[in-house]
Amino acid sequence: MQFIDLKAQYRKLKSDIDSRIQTVLDHGQYILGPEVAELEDRLAARTGAKHCIGCASGTDALLMAMMALEIGSGDEVITSPFTFFATGEMIALLGAVPVFVDIDPETYNIDPVRIEAAITPRTKAIMPVSLYGQCADFDPINEIAARHGIPVIEDAAQSFGGTYKGRESGNLSTIGCTSFFPSKPLGCYGDGGAIFTSDDSLARRMLELRNHGQDRRYHHTSIGINGRLDTIQAAILLAKLDVFDEELAARQKAAATYNKLLKDPVQAPVVRDGYTSPYAQYTIEVDDRDAVQQALQRAGIPTAVHYPVPLHLQPVFRHMNLGEGGFPLSERAGERVLSLPMHPYLEASQIVQIAETLRRVVADVTTVTK
Template sequence: MEFINLKAQYQRIKSDVDARIARVLEHGQYVLGPEVAELESRLAARVGAKHCISCASGTDALLVALLALGIGPEDEVITSPFTFFATGEMIALIGARPVFVDIDPVTYNIDPEKLEAAITPRTRAIMPVSLYGQCADFDRINEIAARHDLPVIEDAAQSFGATYREKHSGNLSTIGCVSFFPSKPLGCYGDGGCCFTNDDGLAKAMMELRNHGQDRRYHHVSVGINGRLDTIQAAVLLAKLEIFDGELAGRNAAAAKYDVRLAGIVQTPKVLPGYTSPYAQYTIEVDDREDVQAAMTAAGIPTAVHYPVPLHLQPVFADRGQGVGSFPHAERAGHRVLSLPMHPYLQDEEIERIASAVQGAVSLKTHA
């Protein structure tokens, strides 16, 4: 059984993917070829943003966004401790200080009620994460940010395709940063990402920063990075965009079946009213996760943990002095979350097999 069935997806779109890649090979514009501009235009139109700037990865998208906002040493950026390492990593990489705020235990996203207390005179931005696909509470976050004249960067690595009160993830704040890593709801065949914004100045800066800070060839107005999306990856994403809405429906159908089958057995994901999710992960909570995961493996069911160690407990941030107990909701989630297979091609019998294995593993622990 596949955790994410990219093989089934490829078989569905093989002719389109192959034809689009062949066109790139024929025209030979492997860097910033016409497919890149086409993709940026279509993505911007989809989320309703004025600008889309493609990048070599979701991590580069975060970096480019931070650089465009002029954030650097001695600055602070508020974010969640319960996320993939890249979120805090890019803040630290430019010399700024990640300031963590605990999560809401239901959505796993940053708790807006704890946000204002973390703001200091050194705060330069707020970077919420739309974890597992569900957006953070951006109305509340943006309201707080506006009161303190702070930009907001949505780490939308996992949430492309999500909506929040009829608005699209990626277009909910100053800048939205998306990942196109293969396992994401919209993924390429390697690394890729993009930034969305409605600010002309930020768009221009990010366009330059992802291309060595050039505003024209060999004329560098800033110190940037080599963060361009490959043309072949843009071609793959254009093919996948053609079936994306159908895949979103497939993901939500699978999640709904999981919800029904696992009700009362484990804690299942809760998508709030007014929100939709692409279910980048379908993540449950269990006691004694290692034992449950071992039982699932023995039953031939792949699982994953997103994420076992919150950022404040990572060795590289040990000098912050924020040990165990600093962010209890993030720490509790790190011990309990378990992601099940999730993709648009899950069959009913596969969902039943997975759910039965979860029920058996949990019952085994209950009666141990």
């Protein structure tokens, strides 16, 4: 059993993917070839954002978004401590300070009620993370940001394809950033990402930043990076985009089956009314996670933990002196979350097998610990 079955997806899409790649090999425009612009147009149309800028990774997307907003040394960016490291890493890389706000324990996303108290004169952006696929609660976040004149960057690395009150993830704030890492709901065969905005000035700035800060060849108006999306990766994404809605429906069907079968023994994901999730991960909470995970492994069921150590407890941020207990909801989640196999080609019989095994394992672990 595969945790994420990219081989099954490739078998289904092989002719389209191979044809797209061959076209790139034939025309030879490996950097910023026509497939990149085609992908950007399709992604912008899908989200409703005016601009899409393809880039080398979701991490670079976050970096360029903050560079475009001129975030630098001594500035503060409000974000969640319960996320992949890149969210805080890119803030710190620019010399800014990540200011953490604890999560909503049901959605694992930043709690809007806690944000305003974290705003200071040095706050230059709010960066909510749309974790596991479900969007953060953007209406109150955007309202708070507007009152204080602060831009909002959505870290949508896991939520592309999800919606919030009828709007697409990636187009919910000033800038949206996503990832096309292979395991994402829409993933390429390497690193890749995209940035979305409807602000013409920011779009122009990020286009320059991704190509060494140049507005035309050999004319550099700023210090940028090499953040370009490879043409071959764009071609692969175009082939996958043709079946993306079908795959989203399959993911949501799988999640619904999981929810039905796991209603009692574990804390299943909560997707709130008005939201849809692409289920980048199907993440539950369990007691005695290590014992449960080991028992599932012995039964041939792969699992993963996203993410065991919140950012404020990472060694590199030790100098911030935040320590254990500072963000108790994030810390509790880090100790309890467990992600189960999730992909569009997961068969109903496999979900039944996983659920039945999990129910048995949880019962056994509970008996042993009593």
